Amino acid sequence: MTFDNARGRSTPGRPPRTHPNVSGTPSVVQSLRAHSGAAVPFSVEFNPPRDAAAEARLWRAVRQFERMHPAFVSMTYGAGGSTRDRTVRVTGELAQETTLLPVAHLTAVEHSLGELRSLVGSYADSGIRNILVLRGDPPGDPLGEWQQHPEGVAYAEELVRIVRDLGDFHVGVASFPQGHHRSPDLDSDTAFLAAKLRAGAEYSITQMFFDVEHYLRLRDRIAKFDPIEGAKPIIPELMPITSLRTVARAEELCGRALPAAVLDRLNKAAGDAPDDNQAAVREVGIEIATEMAQRLIDEGAPCLHFITLNFAKATTEVLTNLGYGVTAAPISA
Numbered sequence: 316m317t318f319d320n321a322r323g324r325s326t327p328g329r330p331p332r333t334h335p336n337v338s339g340t341p342s343v344v345q346s347l348r349a350h351s352g353a354a355v356p357f358s359v360e361f362n363p364p365r366d367a368a369a370e371a372r373l374w375r376a377v378r379q380f381e382r383m384h385p386a387f388v389s390m391t392y393g394a395g396g397s398t399r400d401r402t403v404r405v406t407g408e409l410a411q412e413t414t415l416l417p418v419a420h421l422t423a424v425e426h427s428l429g430e431l432r433s434l435v436g437s438y439a440d441s442g443i444r445n446i447l448v449l450r451g452d453p454p455g456d457p458l459g460e461w462q463q464h465p466e467g468v469a470y471a472e473e474l475v476r477i478v479r480d481l482g483d484f485h486v487g488v489a490s491f492p493q494g495h496h497r498s499p500d501l502d503s504d505t506a507f508l509a510a511k512l513r514a515g516a517e518y519s520i521t522q523m524f525f526d527v528e529h530y531l532r533l534r535d536r537i538a539k540f541d542p543i544e545g546a547k548p549i550i551p552e553l554m555p556i557t558s559l560r561t562v563a564r565a566e567e568l569c570g571r572a573l574p575a576a577v578l579d580r581l582n583k584a585a586g587d588a589p590d591d592n593q594a595a596v597r598e599v600g601i602e603i604a605t606e607m608a609q610r611l612i613d614e615g616a617p618c619l620h621f622i623t624l625n626f627a628k629a630t631t632e633v634l635t636n637l638g639y640g641v642t643a644a645p646i647s648a
């Protein structure tokens with residue numbers, strides 16, 4: 316089956332439409348090069364807003380980060396109906412109404428090939444050229460059983476090829492410092508990452524981690540397995556912990572418990588009265604993220620990618636601690 320327009324409608328016998336209208340926008344790798352100077356580039360991840368209030372909060376963070384010149388910003392993707400439409404619209408607005416370079420996450424969950432092509436078409440129509448291709452997690456329970464859509468793809472590798480075939484897109488993929496939770500072992504995890512890169516991905520962004528050694532070992536593993544693919548940027552993802560609630564969120568997102576040493580520091584700051592000691596917990600969380608970021612810089616990471624949960628303050632504090640000359644707007648959250 317082939318598709319004849321930006322929305323991906325099927326027309327038997329016609330070649331798939333490609334989307335050349337996005338050329339001219341830099342790729343993530345080009346942007347990393349352009350932003351590499353005295354300081355290692357940084358980038359941030361946003362989440363789709365669920366309602367109008369959340370959208371207003373997102374835009375406050377967007378405008379604050381815009382003044383700080385990240386190399387790129389990424390927008391996560393959830394398969395659910397109305398959030399999905401808002402995600403596509405807001406990601407398009409990032410391309411059209413800001414100076415930022417947006418990367419749209421695209422997941423295969425609950426989507427047929429036609430729907431995936433249509434989504435890529437929508438992104439292309441709003442000027443988005445950079446796509447982070449992911450398989451996605453089962454909605455509701457990230458650790459639940461993965462169900463392939465009957466007309467969809469089984470693995471991200473396949474989707475990388477499809478997006479590349481659709482036009483002039485630049486593709487990144489996910490990598491996993493401790494291995495993906497479904498991978499039988501680290502060797503096969505490394506082989507699957509190499510396959511995604513070989514399929515045409517230009518870089519990977521890691522799952523968040525709290526022990527820099529895990530990132531360094533991933534980098535060594537892929538370089539040893541495939542020196543060519545292993546030379547592509549592996550962008551480490553960091554999440555500054557700002558509360559004990561964020562600890563739970565971090566563990567849910569990465570599907571693993573935080574290292575004991577990190578938990579000990581946070582619990583010590585919380586003491587017997589976590590409600591009274593929230594500022595102390597936050598301070599330690601920012602300190603941990605700063606230490607990790609500094610180590611990553613020292614180890615030659617190509618970029619620091621921050622999970623922001625749509626707030627600018629914590630990331631700004633970490634960057635300030637690292638000596639970045641950030642000139643943020645007055646920060647409200």
Ligand code: FAD
Nearest residue numbers: 391392420449450451470471489495497498507520521522
């Ligand atoms: P894949 O690369 O397809 O891997 C999935 C599993 O299959 C792995 O265990 C892998 O080892 C295995 N595998 C891969 N290829 C093969 C093969 N050929 N044969 C057998 N096994 C194979 N989720 C969202 O829903 N929305 C988001 O916006 C989102 N953003 C993310 C951003 C980052 C930086 C990261 C790290 C993750 C993100 N995720 C997101 C989560 C991600 O979708 C899940 O971790 C998902 O379970 C794996 O996605 P993947 O693209 O790595 O899948």
